[in-house]
Amino acid sequence: MSRLLLLEDDQSLIYGLSFSFKKQGFNADIARTISEALDLWAKNEYELLILDVSLPDGSGFEFCRKVRENSDVPIIFLTASDEETSVIMGLDIGGDDYITKPFKLSILISRINALLRRTEKYKYTSQEVESNGIKIHLLEGIAYKNGHALDLTGGEYKLLCFLMENTNIVLSKDQILEKLWDVNGNYIDNNSVTVYIRRLRVKIEDNPSQPKMIQTIRGLGYKWNVYC
Structure with missing residues (x-):
């Protein structure tokens, strides 16, 4: 069972994603702030991270930079903006993929599975x-x-x-x-x-x-x- 970390502060989205992750067999930890995410990251190992960009105590980009100091775990950004500058920034600092809100849960699940398959392929x-x-x-x-x-x-x-x-x-x-x-x-x-x-x-x-x-x-x- 793949373990995911979701950094998101929208409760309605958290509810929908949590239900979908469980249905797909994923074990997902939830963080609503960067502070909570850093605490979870320090204590656990994850196969993939899903990071919202806009958060109460900063940006998902900040957390990504911290993670990339010592890990190449796959990262997907959730962003309300599809502006090229925002997308490029996310990729430049180490993101592997991005998806613009609103989005279909099925598409996000497909993207998660794709990144996990890709990681496993090169692992062995x-x-x-x-x-x-x-x-x-x-x-x-x-x-x-x-x-x-x-x-x-x-x-x-x-x-x-x-x-x-x-x-x-x-x-x-x-x-x-x-x-x-x-x-x-x-x-x-x-x-x-x-x-x-x-x-x-x-x-x-x-x-x-x-x-x-x-x-x-x-x-x-x-x-x-x-x-x-």
């Missing part, structure tokens, strides 16, 4: 992938550049794996969306892929403004280019 893989000075230990879930561990979020790590496992193959945004979230693009903005690509380039490219590893193929998508 025992291969290594290497090129361009980048080496991924898939069993450990760690990527290295020239022998130094890269500080990647869960989403960035999985995007890097997907690109490197498909060397010199052009991958469309839709293919990347389906691979990373296990759902079709109807629920997730294609801009999310652009954000992840930009974030990953900053962390692995010698010159992110002139990328050599992750190449943009105009009108088609992206590909991992092997040059050494």
